[in-house]
Amino acid sequence: MPQNQTHGADQPDIAGPTPKSQRTKMVKSSDDNENKILAKKLKDSEICVPIVYGNIAFWLGKKASEYQSHKWTVYVRSSTNEDLGVVIKRAVFQLHSSFNNPMRVVEGPPFELSESGWGEFEIVITLHFHGDVTEKPLHLYHRLKLYPEEESGSLSMKKPVVVESYDEIVLSEPSEGFLARVQNHPAIIMPRLPSSFALPPVPMEDINSGKRGDTKNHPLSQWFTNFSEADELLKLAAARQQVQAHIARLRRQLSLLDGQQQLKSASDM
């Protein structure tokens, strides 16, 4: 598959604009050039951001009233508890209409929302990404769970109800600017880049300055689920082996039958 290389010395007229715009662009050609390079998309590759989203709900016990029986937090975090702010600009949590201001906007990491209530409903989480990532938002759907599965389970104030779902945000054909910005970030799984490929260097931001966006030391982090693909992979591999064995056996039987029928029809004639 053809890969796009960075062209350092390319002229601005790659895309073939009309002469008039070319003339006006000549002035800021160097800036435009850079932007164009950064905006260029890496074809046939994808960036993957593994996330976990869900909710944790605590029963309020003695302090519980009829309308505020649980205190819950719905969130989107990186599966390895890294900082998602590098990809996500803001998250919008659409709550049930009975809440005040049901559309809650969270402007930076950690992307979470805490509330108290009594009912379970579907929350639509809309993720808006930074400009160099993509213009399109992504929707996640999560059903808020407050009550434990087993009906007989006693409500405990200490142990919360935790429901988390693992998924991966896939960004296809990411722009080179974005790639450059996040190339070494732990929250991102980078695509395999061709060896001759060189990303333009971008000044790394000082990590320690400002608020930390990762959830490693989150107060609720003790309840986070650790998702590992190893388990699932093992099961899938075992299943595939079984199925392949069956297939081989059936194929043998079929060819056997074919041979028998051919013999039979030959002897009939």
Add this chain to the structure above:
Amino acid sequence: MDAKDILGLPKNALPIQEKKSKPPKETQRKPDGISREVYALTGGLAPLMPSVDVNQLKRKAQSENEKITWQWLPFTNSARKDNLQLYHWVRVVNGVPSTGDYSFAKYNKSVDVIKYTDEEYEKYLVDPAWTKEETDRLFDLCERFDLRFVVIADRFPSSKTVEELKNRFYSVSRAILIARAPSPGDVIVHPLVKEPYNVSQEIERKRALSMVLSHTKQQERRDVEVLAEAKRISEARKAAKAAEEPELPVMADTGHDVTDRAAVAAAAADSISPTPSTQFPSATTANPVSETASVVASLRMLQVYLRSYALEQMVQAASSSAGLRTIKRVEQTLQDLGVNLKPKVPTRAVCAEHLELRKEILTLLSLQKQLQYKEAEGSSYRDGSYAETPGTPPPKRLQRAADLDRTFTPDSLSFGGERVGKRDQKRKGPGRSEAPSSPAQSKRPRKYKASE
């Protein structure tokens, strides 16, 4: 009485009182307009609401203006050629019987059958397969029986099929029309000239119709399934084509044609069911490549998506050629193998493995089907001894499917025999039904004998 004394109840006090009060109540309420018995039908109480709107009832008063009598009068029927006079009751209003023709005379319609002269016959209508007498006879019958060709075919002296008679009649009429027309332009609008009777087409059409009519339920279901899949495939192709990049359409096109032809040919095939199954494996090999490619293209269009969503789309694309039953079986197999229907940790590797597993299960199921069909064929040749059935799950379904399959081969064979027989001989009246209903093999020899 003594018992009441013992119990201490008052003698006859209350019951008599109640009885006395009841009858007066009922007689008091009986209205004057209707008789007592009729009123009792309503349960002895007046209805709360009148059930019939009084305004809707026909008013007798209207008919009191006119005097209506009924008289036994003679009448004639203009549709009759003789002057038979019959009698019937006539409603007479104020002494004036109603005028006009017998009311049923207008229904005596007949067809205009063309009459040709002998010269016209010599000039335009000579045909090697038909003598003049036969043609004359045909036209005479047509007029007598109002173009009811089934009856005409029955009465025709020499044996000719309905289509042949129709063909002769219509071509003669057409030739006469054209010959008699002052100019071609006048007659070109006539339906007979515009669309002449096409014998071969008619024969083919009737054959196809009788075939469709005699489809068994399974065949119908299969056809519907295949057509639905073909539709789904072609729609998926169209959607993919709209969103695709230039590199891919070539593959998609060829895949489209193959699957369309395969799907529709399988749907339209009147022969044995194994053909769909043998065509499907070849179709599905062309399928997955272009299907997943089109899904990949559409995902790329989205720019950002969830891996679980991507997996769903790929799974749908891979199972687009499978019916609902097959998809359910795939899911059942996955559950039996202890695999989640939707992976809990959908990473890239897990999703890829999951997809591959599903595809392999589809292959497995189609192989199982093939094996069943092969066995069914084998058993019909060898009369009884079935080959070993594979022990893969689920055994009940296998047997049931095998039973269904066995019913196909005897059906089609006997049907073929019937058809051949029918062409040769002339059918007299309704006769026996063509549809092979029973799958039992014992009926086959009987059917062949009967058709000779």
